Amino acid sequence: MRIGIAGITGRVGRLLVEEVLAAGATVAGGTTRSPEQAAGLPVGIPLFTTMSALAEECEAVIDFTHADTVASSAKSLVGTGVAWVLGTTGLSAQQNQMLREAAGYMTIVHAANFSPGVTLVRRLAQMMGQALPAESYDAEIVEMHHRQKVDAPSGTALAIGQAVALGRGVALEDVRESGRDGLTGPRKPGAIGFAALRGGQIVGEHDVLFTSADEQITLSHRAFDRRIFATGAVRAALWAKGREAGLYGMEDVLGLPPL
Numbered sequence: 001m002r003i004g005i006a007g008i009t010g011r012v013g014r015l016l017v018e019e020v021l022a023a024g025a026t027v028a029g030g031t032t033r034s035p036e037q038a039a040g041l042p043v044g045i046p047l048f049t050t051m052s053a054l055a056e057e058c059e060a061v062i063d064f065t066h067a068d069t070v071a072s073s074a075k076s077l078v079g080t081g082v083a084w085v086l087g088t089t090g091l092s093a094q095q096n097q098m099l100r101e102a103a104g105y106m107t108i109v110h111a112a113n114f115s116p117g118v119t120l121v122r123r124l125a126q127m128m129g130q131a132l133p134a135e136s137y138d139a140e141i142v143e144m145h146h147r148q149k150v151d152a153p154s155g156t157a158l159a160i161g162q163a164v165a166l167g168r169g170v171a172l173e174d175v176r177e178s179g180r181d182g183l184t185g186p187r188k189p190g191a192i193g194f195a196a197l198r199g200g201q202i203v204g205e206h207d208v209l210f211t212s213a214d215e216q217i218t219l220s221h222r223a224f225d226r227r228i229f230a231t232g233a234v235r236a237a238l239w240a241k242g243r244e245a246g247l248y249g250m251e252d253v254l255g256l257p258p259l
């Protein structure tokens, strides 16, 4: 299979090159805004400055770049027959809506976290949201990442929050509490809270806490190596080949029922 890598010079992009090759697939090329940054990549990988040019060379694109690229990438990929495996986080509501619309015409696998562990944490978080009454159990999600991360809360934290909200039968937008600071007043009943910490080179840590007057239950996930995201994304690209148009997630790739 010919796989393209959008953001090939990035932290995940460089690992994707190794993981595509390890899976026995071909690195059909990559995008970068400045090809001189490609130092250290294996020689001979074609580099492009646009998604359209990359799409001509491959059957799937794995994209770990920046939310600002989502609209133009959707336009470039619709109608090409190329599957889009998108790991970029920090998407706005409007950008998420664009993805849903594009998925009417093409195959998209979108996950805020391609690790199997986080996929299972989301499922457990949904079960806890369903089983533990929101009036008694306060749900808080704490994440910590490296100092270069540009979006907060992390896409994973929000995806876990969405799972808790789903379990509680509410919309996350209606109950989300992020970035408390100052004279906030007491915690709102039923809120799902988020706290984002940044420092050093931490790959990705997520804790989901349900705290009542009498007990606390915590789900924790630690990514030790970001290769776990690259391996999962390559798995998703191989899975996406020949799939009908639609918006899929890592649950689909792992063969789990939808949340």
Ligand SMILES: NC(=O)C1=CN([C@@H]2O[C@H](COP(=O)(O)OP(=O)(O)OC[C@H]3O[C@@H](n4cnc5c(N)ncnc54)[C@H](OP(=O)(O)O)[C@@H]3O)[C@@H](O)[C@H]2O)C=CC1
Binding pocket: 006, 007, 008, 009, 010, 011, 012, 013, 031, 032, 033, 034, 037, 064, 065, 066, 067, 068, 069, 086, 087, 088, 089, 090, 111, 112, 113, 114, 115, 151, 155, 226, 229
């Ligand atoms: N779903 C998942 O499992 C995971 C998701 N992520 C997400 O993936 C994304 C990338 O993460 P990471 O690899 O650490 O980031 P990096 O900044 O290391 O890499 C991103 C690459 O994308 C390119 N890029 C950045 N901004 C733009 C832009 N505005 N337009 C076009 N290209 C751009 C840059 O390449 P150049 O300068 O060469 O153009 C850059 O090297 C983030 O959103 C992150 O949160 C990260 C890990 C796991």
Ligand SMILES: O=C(O)C1=N[C@H](C(=O)O)C[C@H](O)C1
Binding pocket: 089, 090, 112, 113, 145, 149, 150, 153, 154, 155, 156, 157, 203, 204, 205
């Ligand atoms: O930017 C990162 O590094 C990561 N981003 C993803 C997110 O926002 O959840 C996934 C992972 O936690 C690493």
